[in-house]
Amino acid sequence: VNPLQLIPVENFPMVKPGDNLAAILVGCLEAQRITLHNKDILVLAQKIVSKSEGRLINLEKVVPSKLAIELSQKVNKDPRQVQVILDESKEVLWSTPGIFVVETHHGYVCANAGVDRSNIEQAESGEWLSLLPQNPDRSAAHLRQELFKLTGQDVAVIINDTHGRPFRMGGIGVALGSAGITALLDRRGEQDLFGYILQNTLVATADELAAAASLLMGQGDEAVPVVLVRGYRFQAASEPDSGASTLIRPPDKDVFRYPARK
């Protein structure tokens, strides 16, 4: 087993809609004198992927529905922001002042559908928020292809975000999207140290990598939106690459999906 290195990518510039993230990333790595290798893993913060894809919305242009206005009083939030959250959601599971716990259209259960104001440059008028990428697996696959074109190296890409969890306090990094890596590793049937066959051993490898990279992604003034993970022997993605969507537990297999106390 080799050591594993988590290398923060330095001096990543502010990302704007339309920016070519892969090209920016390769430029930053060059400045850091790092050459990408096959089997390197790049973990990118959701926020820069969303920005590059123009997944930004100006609240000034949002007209809240009657439902959004009604809910906004309950949770003490701007009704236009509530409208944006509803637009990004399949279902609201629960709400409390400031927070909706929703299932997004992708299937993530998270706070406020990932609609967020932090680290978003504000223009003179209105208030800008970021949305999650429309299809984070596709975003990851695209980045992976672009990195291959630019460097000839076969890397894995993970897009991470910080989500809260039932049962546990605090958020941790999770994989919203991935490409080139088996996100959910099935170790059932392998033997333990004494030849005993492992029983329930599905490992969310991409989530563990997302959490690891998250350690270096400060949200304050030392923002590190990309972390290079080097030295981890991972299983390549199967073809076709099912990405990180394999990590979403189908509602019918999830006994904790519907809280008893709404």
Add this chain to the structure above:
Amino acid sequence: VNPLQLIPVENFPMVKPGDNLAAILVGCLEAQRITLHNKDILVLAQKIVSKSEGRLINLEKVVPSKLAIELSQKVNKDPRQVQVILDESKEVLWSTPGIFVVETHHGYVCANAGVDRSNIEQAESGEWLSLLPQNPDRSAAHLRQELFKLTGQDVAVIINDTHGRPFRMGGIGVALGSAGITALLDRRGEQDLFGYILQNTLVATADELAAAASLLMGQGDEAVPVVLVRGYRFQAASEPDSGASTLIRPPDKDVFRYPARK
């Protein structure tokens, strides 16, 4: 922001009840020519901590109660094993063939109360299972003290285990116990890149570290029960050290605690 290294501790021997884990660990590190530094983090797999503490049980000596026998038919499990799981639990939240989702006496919500057979040496008679440490924070604090005595270095210790999760498929490493590090980091009130005050930013740092280390802890023939994390700037624990128990969400703050569909 510095790179972060995850270094697997090599050739860790099989652990037996009564073993001095800290001394074994320092011996392994010496053989690897690694000297511990202040602010290093050592992540130890729960299994070796449990073994060293003698948290093992022989099913031959367990007499199942009437309830255990009844439940064992429902979940298709050895009634004696069910008894052990019940003994380790405060409450059974849910069950399905093979698995009880319980709240342990510590407050962890996990499968089968952490009672597990994998990587446990079996004797000629009976069947041995391991239990979680009685007080993982205390175990971590003890290891930290012992490591200080042996090396003079002020390290942090995390005891990790792999837990499943609602909403997400697959298990990931989580922090059962910790010492010397603020397990739950409160970043509320810090500013983002544009001076915006961060709102809901509690970060489960110890869980992210536990997940990161878990990447290197194969459960197969290349078992790595200890990982050294070097280069992570963490917040020291406050005094008194509240450990990883701060990561347990109190039931009254957990809307997903009671599943609607038992």
